[in-house]
Amino acid sequence: MSSIDEVVLAYFRKLEERGLGERVDEVFPSSAVFEEIRSMAGLSAEEVVELLAREVAEKIVPEVAEEVVGVPRSSAVWYLARRIAMWYLHLAEELGVVRGVWR
Known part of the structure; x- marks a missing residue:
């Protein structure tokens, strides 16, 4: 299994440092996320990423994202x-x- 994305991990760590560990749970993948991905069968990987990102963006703490990514908040969140x-x-x-997503 692949490891977690390094930027995502840095975001999770920064949330923990700030005492916002419960916010990690809000974006950590659940069975509901995987069911949603399964329901998107037939869409391209790019379309799935866009749809998921729109949902995830609402759960991201902008100030922490800005600090981790190093760009203005709106860009950092996206x-x-x-x-x-x-x-x-x-x-x-x-x-x-799902299978063959990146082919």
């Missing part, structure tokens, strides 16, 4: 949301939820 969405998709493929 960048981080896409990284998290790609991580979800990679995990879904590795767990057999």
Whole structure:
């Protein structure tokens, strides 16, 4: 199984440092995330990432994202949301939820 994305991990660590560990749980992948990915069968990987990123972006703490990514908040949130969405998709493929996503 692949390791967690380094930027995502840095975000999780920064949340923990700030006493916001419960916010990690909000974006950590759950069975519901994998069911949602399964329901998107037929869409391209890019479309799935975009849809997932829109949902994830609402759960990201902008100030922490800005600090971790090093760009203005709105850009940092979107960048981080896409990284998290790609991580979800990679995990879904590795767990057999979907196949051939990146081919």
